[in-house]
Amino acid sequence: YNYLELRQKLIDRGVQFRTQSDTEVLLQLLVHDGEDALKKLNGMFAFALFDNHTKQWMIARDPLGIKPLYYAILDREIVFASEIKALLVHPDIRAECNWTGLQHYLTFQFCLGSETLFKGIRQLEPGFYMKGSTGKVDARIRYWDTNYNIVDQTEESYFTEKLRSLIDEKVGLQIRSDVPLGAYLSGGLDSTTVATMASNHLGQRLKVFHGRFYDGPAFDESPYARIVANELNAELIEVVPTPEEFADILPRLIYFLDEPVAGPGLFPQYIVSKAASKHVKVILGGQG
Missing domain, CATH: 3.40.50.620 (HUPs)
Structure with a gap:
């Protein structure tokens, strides 16, 4: 939502834009600031970035998890999508029950952490990003967490x-x-x-x-x-x-x-x- 402010700051740094879209602002911010760009985003998002030169990739989800993002780690590849049904069409992914996820749902009415109800399919947790190269995961990192600033006010x-x-x-x-x-x-x-x-x-x-x-x-x-x-x-x-x-x-x-x-x-x-x-x-x- 704050793409206009981010765009102006990038322009002040000499970045030239081809369009007026918020997507280009996100791309340029990632190119110039890398993973630190995530801390500057104000809004709901789930996205993937792939560098064709270095073969490095990154997927990220907004701090509150408003936008969904699911993934599965296979032998030689990482697959991801905004819907589970999209992953289930992959020939190496079966629609099998994840009993831990089912236990979570029956207890809390939702799945905890990265669990889903499907075996082998996980959700990227809110406020996290994951990065790697080709079919390998290098790191899964939390970039945002709740910050409780206790204010000495009673009124x-x-x-x-x-x-x-x-x-x-x-x-x-x-x-x-x-x-x-x-x-x-x-x-x-x-x-x-x-x-x-x-x-x-x-x-x-x-x-x-x-x-x-x-x-x-x-x-x-x-x-x-x-x-x-x-x-x-x-x-x-x-x-x-x-x-x-x-x-x-x-x-x-x-x-x-x-x-x-x-x-x-x-x-x-x-x-x-x-x-x-x-x-x-x-x-x-x-x-x-």
């Missing part, structure tokens, strides 16, 4: 203002887009905060998308979404997921996810996202 106002400032800064970075942008809006605290700050930054009418349920007042949050949309003068688009859609879409969701994911919100999230894709190309959310 609630300090923490609320600090949190507001941080969220506002991140939203401001993430609304940089050359294509139509919108936001999810449940009417709850998280999505309302993100939508409000995005609306303030954009200075134009924002499209917001809401999944509505007709199963009684306890499940229908649309009144809250409408209140927020009215306050923001946003265009509210409501989507109503149905049981029939769930039955039809469940196999597709399983295919997309590659592994079990614990979370009842997956189905309505998919329905709302599908509807939003008809209006916008980029969407903000408060899911975390």
